[in-house]
Amino acid sequence: MKMSPTPQHVRVVLADDHELVRSGIKSLLSMVDGVEVIAEASDGSELIQLVDSLTPDLVMTDISMPGMDGITAIAEIHQRHPQVKLLVLSMYDTVDFVKRAVANGACGYLMKDAPPFELEQAVRSVMATGSYYSPVIAQRLLQPSEPTxxxxxxxxxxxxxxxxxxxxxxxxxxxxxxxxxxxxxxxxxxxxxxxxxxxxxxxxxxxxxxxxxxx
The missing domain is CATH 1.10.10.10 (Winged helix-like DNA-binding domain superfamily/Winged helix DNA-binding domain)
Incomplete structure (x- = not known):
């Protein structure tokens, strides 16, 4: 069942060091009403430059990228542009990754192996409520974890x-x-x-x- 259109135009900057992954995510987002990918980055440094110049509504970024990683970039962007929503898109599902991302300013965490509909759900949730966590991540956050x-x-x-x-x-x-x-x-x-x-x-x-x- 298709969700209702987003109440606003959401400008997204997408960051991942794999071009094929970025293309796939961009294609899925292009089918979501009111959502537009306005720029793409392949590492953290490039991502920060794009956010500084474009000031998007939402950043979707991988964590592990060459050079400056996603966590470092998230922290820098959160400090410079606290109004920009930061959503992690990662293959790593350990609580340690999630806690580090959130501690540095991320407001959501989506698994790369999530079904396509969840991508739209994550964007809508982050923009509407300020947070979103994949079900498997939400469940693990409730469990005791080892020190980071x-x-x-x-x-x-x-x-x-x-x-x-x-x-x-x-x-x-x-x-x-x-x-x-x-x-x-x-x-x-x-x-x-x-x-x-x-x-x-x-x-x-x-x-x-x-x-x-x-x-």
Missing amino acids: ADDELTTRQVEILKLIAQGRASKEIAFELGLSPKTVDVHRARIMDRLQLNDIASLTLYAVRKGLVKP
Whole structure:
């Protein structure tokens, strides 16, 4: 049964690093009355630039993208444009991902494997009520969850862990973050001690599980 038309014209900026995924979502959204995709981005930096110049009503973004990821982009957009609604469209269904997204400003979370009608439902719900969560996500949010990376580590430690998991050496990390290699090594030792992990492989697996880097 087709839902009633949206009460307003909804301008959407869509972000995903896979062109085929963006094309599919854009095609589905084009069939929704009152909804228009006005621009597309393939990474977080490009997304922020588009939002700054276009100020859309709604941003739909993936989390895992090259360069600046979706979570970082969401936080930046929320700070600059608090009126813009931010809806995550992701393949990851862990509570950790969802909580990180929401903590940074997302108001909804939609699974990529959701049926097509749910895309329209999510857009309408976010614009009308300010939030939407896929049923599987809503159910998991009600269940007890393990601590997130942000609960277990400081902001700087999370930043360094992400770079370690991307295969960066201490000197590279130090240069990128404006630290000394020795400081990076101290942070790495503290991260390992805090997480009770003993090698880079284990740190990388942790980072992937917590949604800090792509698998």
